[in-house]
Amino acid sequence: MPLARRGEIWLVDLGMVQKTRPVVILSVAFLNHERAVVTYVPRTTLLRNTRFEVPHQARGFDPGAFDAQGLGGVPVTKLIRPLGTLDATTVQEVEFAVKNWLGLS
Secondary structure (H helix, E strand, O other): OOOOOOOEEEEEEOHHHHOEEEEEEOOOOOOOOOOOEEEEEEEEOOOOOOOOEEEEOOOOOOOEEEEHHHOEEEEHHHEEEEEEEOOHHHHHHHHHHHHHHHOOO
């Protein structure tokens, strides 16, 4: 079973509608007796420049953003492979966008 850590970027199978795409993991590690799921924010290259998008540019990626409006969860069996790790500042920006999207700020 893949071990995804908070702040890591993973390639994930999101099904036929959303296809396979990079996501950033936001959830904390689960314990053995808990559900083997992760919460993620997907990365998109179809930018709309909204307050819920966090721009992301990195080597090996097309210009894009993490879109808090796509917040979701998947079983870890849908994780394909790790692609990298976000810096702490960008993780905080994604958290802020998610809080805004959910009305938690």
